[in-house]
Each structure stands twice: as C-alpha cells, then as structure tokens.
Amino acid sequence: EKGTYPHYMLKEIDEQPLVIRKIIQKYQDDNGQLVIQPDILNAVDEADRVYIVAAGTSYHAGLLGKQFIEKWAKTPVEVHVASEFSYNMPLLSENPLFIFISQSGETADSRAVLVQVKELGYKTLTITNVPGSTLSREADYTLLLHAGPEIAVASTKAYTAQIAVLSILAAVTAERKGAGLHFDLAQELGIVATAMEALCDQKEEFEYIAREYLSTTRNCFFIGRAVDYYVGLEGSLKLKEISYIQAEGFAGGELKHGTIALIENGTPVIALATQEHVNLSIRGNVKEVVARGANPCIISIKGLEEEDDRFVLPEVHETLTPLVAVVPLQLISYFAALHRGCDVDKPRNLAKSVTVE
Ligand code: M6R
Numbered sequence: 001e002k003g004t005y006p007h008y009m010l011k012e013i014d015e016q017p018l019v020i021r022k023i024i025q026k027y028q029d030d031n032g033q034l035v036i037q038p039d040i041l042n043a044v045d046e047a048d049r050v051y052i053v054a055a056g057t058s059y060h061a062g063l064l065g066k067q068f069i070e071k072w073a074k075t076p077v078e079v080h081v082a083s084e085f086s087y088n089m090p091l092l093s094e095n096p097l098f099i100f101i102s103q104s105g106e107t108a109d110s111r112a113v114l115v116q117v118k119e120l121g122y123k124t125l126t127i128t129n130v131p132g133s134t135l136s137r138e139a140d141y142t143l144l145l146h147a148g149p150e151i152a153v154a155s156t157k158a159y160t161a162q163i164a165v166l167s168i169l170a171a172v173t174a175e176r177k178g179a180g181l182h183f184d185l186a187q188e189l190g191i192v193a194t195a196m197e198a199l200c201d202q203k204e205e206f207e208y209i210a211r212e213y214l215s216t217t218r219n220c221f222f223i224g225r226a227v228d229y230y231v232g233l234e235g236s237l238k239l240k241e242i243s244y245i246q247a248e249g250f251a252g253g254e255l256k257h258g259t260i261a262l263i264e265n266g267t268p269v270i271a272l273a274t275q276e277h278v279n280l281s282i283r284g285n286v287k288e289v290v291a292r293g294a295n296p297c298i299i300s301i302k303g304l305e306e307e308d309d310r311f312v313l314p315e316v317h318e319t320l321t322p323l324v325a326v327v328p329l330q331l332i333s334y335f336a337a338l339h340r341g342c343d344v345d346k347p348r349n350l351a352k353s354v355t356v357e
Pocket of ligand 1: 056057101102103104105153154155241353354
C-alpha cells in the first residue's frame with residue numbers, strides 16, 4: 001500500500017494536495033458553489049455557541065476552526081481538550097452545538113464527552129475521516145474528511161483536511177447568515193493545494209534543515225503568534241511524537257513570562273512568521289531568543305520575507321496560511337525522526353487511535 005514510499009507518513013504528507021482538491025470537489029455542488037447538507041447548516045446556524053471537543057492533532061485543528069467560525073460565521077466558539085471536558089465542563093450556553101473532531105472517530109476521550117452531552121439532549125456533529133466510526137454513528141450529524149486511510153501514527157493529511165472542512169463549514173454558514181466571504185474559498189483552497197505541491201517537491205531542503213538543526217539536539221521550541229502559535233503547537237507535537245526530541249510550542253508573547261529561561265547556546269527555535277499583523281512582534285521575539293544564544297529557523301511567507309529567513313512559503317490567502325505552514329514542519333519532523341533512527345510510522349508508546357480514556 002505504501003508503494004514506493006519508505007513510510008506511510010511520507011506518503012500521507014505527499015497526498016495532502018490531492019486531499020484538499022478532493023475536499024473542494026466533494027463539498028461543491030454542480031454550479032461550483034461550496035455546500036453543506038441543510039440539516040447540518042441549520043444546526044450550526046441555530047447554535048448560539050459552538051463547543052469543539054477533540055484530542056491531540058484534532059484539537060489543534062479545532063483551534064483553527066474556532067478562528068474561521070468566529071471570524072466568518074460570527075458564532076462564538078470554545079475549543080476543549082476532550083479528556084478534560086467531563087470534569088471541567090464549562091457553563092454551557094442555551095443552545096449549544098457540539099462538534100467532535102476525530103480522524104479515527106474512535107477516540108475514547110471524545111466519545112465520553114459525546115455520550116455525556118447527548119444525555120443532556122444537545123446537538124452533536126462529528127467531523128471524521130472514517131464513515132461508520134463510533135463517533136460518526138453516535139452523533140446527530142457527520143461531515144467527512146475524505147482524506148483516505150491515514151496509517152502513520154503521526155497525523156498529517158487528516159489535520160489539513162480538518163482545517164479545510166472547518167473553513168468550508170464556516171464559510172457556508174457565513175453565507176447562509178448573509179455575510180458571505182469577500183473571496184472565493186474554493187479557489188483559494190485550490191491555490192493552497194498547488195502551494196502544498198511545491199512544498200512537497202522541496203523535500204531535500206527540509207531534510208537539510210532537519211539535519212542542520214535537529215540531528216543531535218535535546219530540545220526544540222516552536223514560536224508563533226496568532227494562528228502561527230497554533231501551527232507551532234502542531235509542529236511541536238509532530239516532532240516530539242516521532243523523534244522523541246522534547247519539543248514545545250509557545251506563543252511569542254509568552255516567552256518573557258518564563259519560557260525564555262530554557263534557551264541555551266544552540267537551542268533550535270523554529271519561528272513562524274506568516275501573519276502580517278504580528279510580524280514585527282514575532283521578529284522581535286526571534287531577536288530576544290537569538291540574544292540568548294538560540295539557533296533560529298525562521299519560516300516566513302512570500303511578501304513578509306526577510307534576509308535571514310530559513311524558508312519562505314509560497315503565498316496563499318492570509319486566512320489559510322496554516323495549511324501550508326504545517327507542511328514544512330511535518331517534513332522536518334519526518335526527517336529528524338529518520339536521521340535519529342526512530343520508527344517513523346509506529347513511534348514508541350503510541351497507538352493510532354486511543355480507545356481507552
Ligand atoms: O483519531 P483522532 O483524531 O481522534 O486522534 C486524536 C489524537 O489521538 C491524534 O491526533 C494524535 O495526537 C496523533 N498521534 C497526532 O499525530
């Protein structure tokens with residue numbers, strides 16, 4: 001099944017442009033309009049607040065989903081880690097909608113919350129890659145990711161598929177509320193797919209970065225602001241789970257509140273700079289860590305690039321940058337794990353779906 005690929009993870013990273021194109025096609029009607037089933041649209045439209053519940057990478061996708069739904073559809077969103085939800089249940093709004101994001105649809109922590117909120121009589125929607133999975137069967141509604149089977153323990157194509165589907169859900173809801181986007185989302189997602197392809201064609205570059213920064217390091221930090229912070233969280237999860245390098249993602253502004261104490265001579269700091277509105281601030285953070293000896297790897301985007309940037313991403317719509325920014329992080333993690341002799345597809349202590357609470 002992996003064909004000529006040495007690992008599923010690499011194959012699944014490479015499949016991302018195709019998956020994005022498939023999602024556009026699956027969520028388009030005959031006239032090329034993005035559409036969502038009417039009953040699901042009603043449920044989102046009627047909700048006074050959306051509660052996203054998920055674990056791991058799916059939780060990270062949820063953080064980005066909140067941005068789309070709040071910005072475009074103007075519905076307030078809370079994002080919760082599934083395993084904490086039961087004993088940390090927030091005060092719920094009057095008419096909540098629960099969205100469960102789960103690649104496998106089998107995550108026990110998420111299912112426990114689903115059972116709990118169903119008992120309370122609330123509406124539930126599962127966004128999953130697996131039709132017929134437990135979370136899909138037990139929720140009122142399902143949206144599919146159409147990413148094809150994801151075998152590697154480290155989630156890659158499911159994450160970008162989740163972001164794409166959440167963006168479509170938010171855009172179609174916004175439209176329904178009479179506040180359509182000022183750009184063509186389907187077209188912009190197509191541009192993202194092309195940009196992802198270009199990134200997947202530059203594997204040697206990411207292999208080189210992995211060798212340069214990560215071949216012997218003990219730890220690695222990811223910093224970013226706004227959505228780049230969330231992508232950094234995902235980058236750090238990817239790196240730690242397959243390479244066993246202690247990796248953490250931080251909000252640029254939080255560094256001075258403690259984390260900067262961890263910076264030593266040569267500590268790799270991967271900084272994302274894809275957001276114009278925080279560009280100056282994140283670059284200021286990079287200077288702060290460099291002054292403490294860090295080895296910075298700045299990943300920026302066309303239009304914001306500066307001389308010392310290590311990699312410049314191709315330009316995509318400013319709200320969709322996470323879809324491209326994560327690809328180098330996935331590839332860098334892959335090569336770091338490979339160079340360190342780790343079992344890329346089956347990292348120690350981890351299972352593909354976590355079916356115990
Ligand atoms: O199947 P799910 O999306 O519910 O899985 C959630 C997490 O277990 C999963 O994303 C995990 O964090 C991955 N190994 C991350 O790569």
